[in-house]
Amino acid sequence: MIKEILNNIERPIFRQYQKGQAIYRELEAPQFLYIVEEGIIGLYYNSENGKESFLRVYGPGEIFGHRSYFLEEPYHANSISLTKSKLMLIDRKQCDKICLQSPDLLKNMTKILARELGNAERRLARMADKSAKARIVEALVYLKLKHPEHHWTRKEVADFAVSTFESVTRILKELELAGLITKSGRSIEIIDEQKLLKYSIENY
Template sequence: MVIDILRNLTDHIETVAVCKKQAVYHNGLSAKGFYYVEQGLVGLYQVSENGKESLLRIYGPGSYFGYRSLFTAQRYPSTARAMLDSTIVRINVNDFKSLDTISPDLASYLMQEVCFELGEAEKRLMQFNAFSAKKRILDTIFYMFQTYPEYPWTYREIGEYSGTDTTTVIRYCKILKGIGILERNSRKPQPVNLQQLADYRKSLLIK
């Protein structure tokens, strides 16, 4: 369905190669279109007042991003940056009304995605308030390696995504290595087996 939709937008799209760590767009810029990940991985980063970036969302192949700011006619509140060498499709439209005229199917699909992302954001906010750092770290490791196993995830990225400081992540991952949940000899966090990790998550009653 996604490929068929993009074919119908031939006059409004361009394909761009983005190198690892290269920004697709920066926070504060005006939204003039949105994007689709054809290949690679893109991270959405929140930038603090002192310039520090924190990983908020991850977009892999088949994902759209950057469209919410287009819908609301606001500037980008975050920075999108390639986490791997990526191929990105830029859809050049000025506003939601234009998109709805050109491709009502895609407009409808993205409206559903907005609702889904809002629900996910509310869920993560609840988890930050309700669950311990250990549970958030476990959930994040499982999500990252289940969804994007090809990426070399770092302790820092796990910390940013789980709302936990890097030191706490490293300390807890050392415990997980000790009990055989993570690879003992790997410098980076690497699950021994995803099913084992899933079973371990279920076995713990971490509040």
């Protein structure tokens, strides 16, 4: 589906973002669809008490900002460049033209939205049933496998696992002593994903 979009763009807009630079903010009106060309993008929202909650990540070839764009509603979350990134931006005029030329695009976009909703519901169900250790281990495995080149911070892992910085620090130390991960500065390396997941189940 992404390749189909790219093939129908006459004058694509590309923008470079530095690490830590905001792409859009919560409650802003959507003006573009975004496709990741290079880098990693994070999506997060601020709760009423001011706490940031990390929702998900997008890598090369993935599209984001589409939910609010097609609903014509303000963004429900914030997006930030976790690494130096390059994005393709599609404005509404270009998108309308693509949709007219390729009706299947809308069907595919509906499938993407439905899949993301299902994944979000399953994630919430898993979070409610699992211990903090299991949530942190699963978050660590997911983030490291999805983007192994990125040095995920303890805060990012904690937010994604719906946990705390202190819990992540404590559990990472436990996992290191158990010989399941290695740490060097900010870098965390998983020695064996399957053994790590098994350990979190057996030692909850």
